Amino acid sequence: MSIISDHLGIRNHHLTIGGVDTVSLTQKYGTPLYVLDEDRVRRNFRTFRGAFPDADLYYAAKANWNLSILRIIASEGAGADVFSDGELYAALLAGIPPERILFNGNSKTLNELQMAVDTGVRVSMDSLHELYALSDLAVKSGKTVDVAFRVNPDVSPDTHPKIATGLAASKFGIGYADVVEAYKEAKKLGGVRPVGIHCHIGSQILDVAPFGEAVEKMMDMVEQITRLGVDLKFVDLGGGLGIPYQEGMEAPEPRDLAGAVLPTFNERSKSIGIAPKLILEPGRYIVGDAGVLLTGVNTVKKAAKTFVGVDSGLNLLIRPAMYDAYHEVVVANKADVAGTETYDVVGPICESGDVIAKDRELPSVEPGDVVAVLDVGAYGFSMSSQYNGRCRCAEVLISAGGVDLIRGQESYGDLLAKQVLPARLL
Ligand code: LLP
Numbered sequence: 126m127s128i129i130s131d132h133l134g135i136r137n138h139h140l141t142i143g144g145v146d147t148v149s150l151t152q153k154y155g156t157p158l159y160v161l162d163e164d165r166v167r168r169n170f171r172t173f174r175g176a177f178p179d180a181d182l183y184y185a186a187k188a189n190w191n192l193s194i195l196r197i198i199a200s201e202g203a204g205a206d207v208f209s210d211g212e213l214y215a216a217l218l219a220g221i222p223p224e225r226i227l228f229n230g231n232s233k234t235l236n237e238l239q240m241a242v243d244t245g246v247r248v249s250m251d252s253l254h255e256l257y258a259l260s261d262l263a264v265k266s267g268k269t270v271d272v273a274f275r276v277n278p279d280v281s282p283d284t285h286p287k288i289a290t291g292l293a294a295s296k297f298g299i300g301y302a303d304v305v306e307a308y309k310e311a312k313k314l315g316g317v318r319p320v321g322i323h324c325h326i327g328s329q330i331l332d333v334a335p336f337g338e339a340v341e342k343m344m345d346m347v348e349q350i351t352r353l354g355v356d357l358k359f360v361d362l363g364g365g366l367g368i369p370y371q372e373g374m375e376a377p378e379p380r381d382l383a384g385a386v387l388p389t390f391n392e393r394s395k396s397i398g399i400a401p402k403l404i405l406e407p408g409r410y411i412v413g414d415a416g417v418l419l420t421g422v423n424t425v426k427k428a429a430k431t432f433v434g435v436d437s438g439l440n441l442l443i444r445p446a447m448y449d450a451y452h453e454v455v456v457a458n459k460a461d462v463a464g465t466e467t468y469d470v471v472g473p474i475c476e477s478g479d480v481i482a483k484d485r486e487l488p489s490v491e492p493g494d495v496v497a498v499l500d501v502g503a504y505g506f507s508m509s510s511q512y513n514g515r516c517r518c519a520e521v522l523i524s525a526g527g528v529d530l531i532r533g534q535e536s537y538g539d540l541l542a543k544q545v546l547p548a549r550l551l
Pocket of ligand 1: 185187188206229288324325327328329363364365366406407408409410444448503504
């Protein structure tokens with residue numbers, strides 16, 4: 126497998142990321158270890174920006190909401206798509222301006238809606254109940270919130286069913302048929318100002334055609350809503366651009382996405398006689414390939430198959446177990462040695478589904494080796510857990526060849542921090 130790319134390389138048989146030797150990182154910080162490459166994040170962001178010079182980019186914080194990543198994103202001038210109070214808190218703390226934050230979510234709490242009112246962010250609403258609740262809270266606070274409805278455009282992208290979000294039966298958004306009614310209702314209410322429309326059709330989409338279909342449908346709705354007298358200031362098409370996880374996998378680039386959506390967006394806006402801002406919410410494209418998980422080999426066992434037992438599993442990277450996701454793996458300390466044996470790389474979690482990589486040709490693996498799992502910058506750490514009583518690992522950030530710790534490894538104290546023993550059990 127060829128792993129050489131702009132930010133990954135090989136030096137002295139070791140895998141490097143951003144010019145830094147991954148094996149020496151594990152000697153200093155231990156394993157497991159998440160490593161993120163700042164320069165790669167910036168480069169990806171700028172590539173996306175280059176394809177959409179006139180759009181607003183709202184980075185999808187759920188992909189990776191480490192504060193350092195959010196700071197980098199903020200410094201690039203991006204806004205954020207946040208999906209919870211915690212993501213909102215982190216995005217604001219990182220310096221992303223509230224007027225460039227869209228608070229998404231299909232089941233927000235009243236506390237979350239109040240937080241949106243208090244902080245002055247935009248809200249993407251997912252139901253009429255939410256509209257009424259938000260209006261009520263905003264009126265009570267003497268504020269007016271800029272809102273959009275998340276619309277379900279009923280587009281079926283070719284992706285894993287668990288990450289296709291714009292199908293008719295998906296839990297997200299309001300149905301195509303209910304959109305006009307929803308905007309009429311929003312126009313009548315105090316405390317909310319309908320200024321946008323939003324959709325997100327899914328994630329890890331490798332063909333831009335469904336985005337073209339979505340923009341057509343969205344612009345049909347924009348036309349109807351404009352006729353109601355709603356002054357739409359933005360049309361948000363969500364995120365979803367896929368990345369090539371597997372060698373040989375073809376993935377579109379942001380310019381391909383632009384080719385699929387911009388002509389329709391521009392022509393239809395013009396014919397309707399409005400000039401809304403286009404918003405996109407890329408997550409995976411910005412951070413996905415900028416992260417590597419370094420995991421130490423504990424055991425190698427020959428049974429029906431040959432298993433490499435490593436020190437991180439679905440607790441730190443759930444994508445393979447949850448979506449049968451493919452991630453390339455490299456023996457970081459033998460990065461230029463050809464594969465000679467077929468292994469399953471498995472985690473330490475008590476679940477038979479805890480398999481990181483199946484049937485991979487790797488050089489002969491021994492305890493003490495370090496396996497690098499590639500393309501884990503998005504939905505890696507952000508989906509981690511403490512299952513099986515495992516401390517979450519440290520994260521480091523590489524920039525211009527330097528290394529900073531951006532999250533310390535959790536301690537046993539962290540594992541138990543919020544547990545309380547009732548006095549009668551003392
Ligand atoms: N906007 C909204 C409203 C979203 O729900 C998402 C992702 C995005 C933007 C960003 O999508 P992206 O550009 O990253 O594809 N955990 C799954 C992915 C779930 C995506 C959820 N929504 C995975 O690991 O593949």
